[in-house]
Amino acid sequence: MEGGGKVVCVTGASGYIASWLVKLLLSRGYAVRGTVRDLRDPRKTEHLLALEGAKEGLKLFQADLLDEGSFDEAVHGCDGVFHTASPVFITANDPQAELIDPAVKGTINVLKSCAKASSSVKKVVVTSSTAAVLVREPKPGPGDTVDETFFSDPAVCVEQNQWYILSKTLAEEAASRFAEENGIETIVINPGLVIGPLLQPTLNFSVEVVLELAKGNNPWNSRFYRFVDVRDVADAHIKAFEIPSANGRYIVDSSDPVAVDHVEKVFQEFYPDLRIVGKNEEEEVYSASFKMCVDRVKSLGIEFTPVDVSLRDTVQSLLEKGFL
Template identity: 65%
Template sequence: MAHGGKVVCVTGASGYIASWIVKLLLLRGYNVNATIRDPNDRKKTDHLLALDGAKERLKLFKADLLEEGSFQHAIDGCDTVFHTASPVMITVSTDPQVELIDPAVKGTINVLRTCTKVSSVKRVIVTSSMAAVLAPKTKLGPNDVVDETFFTDPSIAEGKKQWYILSKTLAEDAAWQFAKANQIDLIVLNPGLVIGPILHPTLNFSVAVIVELMKGKNPFNTRHHRFVDVRDVALAHVKALETPSANGRYIIDGPVVTIKEIEKVLREFFPDLCIADRNEDITEMNSVTYKVCLEKVKSLGITELTPTETSLRDTVLSLKEKCLV
């Protein structure tokens, strides 16, 4: 399935989801310009350079979210840009504005502004998050059906000092405003908590949640979780490029699973595992029993999501293989 040497750009290419997007794009015959903050950091590049097709069709570029115009070289000549670069951390050491919000918001605008200057760019696909969906003005109840029309209210995230949620919400909002003002064909993907095998050599935030669960801890103090597989999320990104009629936002998230169900799968690997089952008052970000409408992402051809059991198993196998547990 060769794509006639079409050139696409992936920002933040060494990240968890981005690495999978690069892998799929190379497998489908695209030429990929990948941006990395430090292309000389072998930890960030070795796994990308080892991908099938990388020798022939992958080029690495140095770029920094906060450096105006630093994406120009990577985006020049590209047909589509995937903007996945954004910091992911839940706790901020000193300054949320500097550590999370500026790189997320200014970085997004920096990339989009460059796209307006490069005439070859037809479409921009931005990786947002369910974090930008799940804290609307009215608290979500178990009968609510969440779809693409739900937006997090930034003042709620700010009031609760949920800085990561705020950064994703403000960055997505800024992207939509800029895209409308500049006639950019923008598509946004909003995945939930992403798990599944890792290609990069270090632990990222969402997979670290599984490591905590493997240790018997319950990082979100909740009985219910939702996970979505990184391979499904990456495929949704690629389908958003390959589907001419794709538009707007796409939510992609898995079904509700209980701590007991997670424990059962993880017990195969850790027979004496017992995950703390706390039944404290759960905050609304943790009350995940609302329903999620996936009709829109199915229209991209993502008909079957990977079962959570499979994702959990593959995550553990991948962590063991990379000696991360």
């Protein structure tokens, strides 16, 4: 087994990407410590404890992003840490308290726990987002190729009231700075709009986009979307941890945008009763027809799941869980 009994911590273990990360780590022989905000909440624990290998290989800990030191116990003695915990929603009454503080202070609190456990923790993999890549002026447009050298501009995020994007951008900056100052080997994963089957019982932001499309809505009023499979994103995290030469940032996203017309064809093929309406000519920056360079993550051995398969499996999961 690849894990060879190594002990790793996954923060925010009940989340969408994190749940798949826990599942894959267990299947590869790792001993996993998962942190959740509330151990008494079955929506955050039951699906994890039901995973194959969880009885032998998974231990859950309670920890809060804003509570410095609350990750110490979970991280102590680990070989590596996967920091995925961060709030994901677009609108907020108090962006600083609801989004920015949990993302930035939470990341620093987790890394502080890693620094305390530096004798054992060899590598930290941080989940960021292409949100921390794409929001800048000038916007990426047709003919442009976006890669890991692109960073979102906090000033542009503030100007556009893009608070979630600002939280991811500032959290990634803070992680890189703290890691460098404290000698912690840190790798950043920047996934795009993540879709695929749900393990958790609750609906998350990115899969809700597919749900809306499947209901006949066009939530971003866009002719193009970019999708990446949650299983590929989780796999990229693990490969980044396992491969000694892995370093820096890795964009994990579709290299080309997917037209809403194509999404509609996929739905019609697999689920003829579904339809998409509301298409229009307005495009968002995330769906512009630029290319996304994914050479770096492919160099880790990631083979992307075809988007048709991801869309099919997402809708099947939504149906099975009663969301559709």
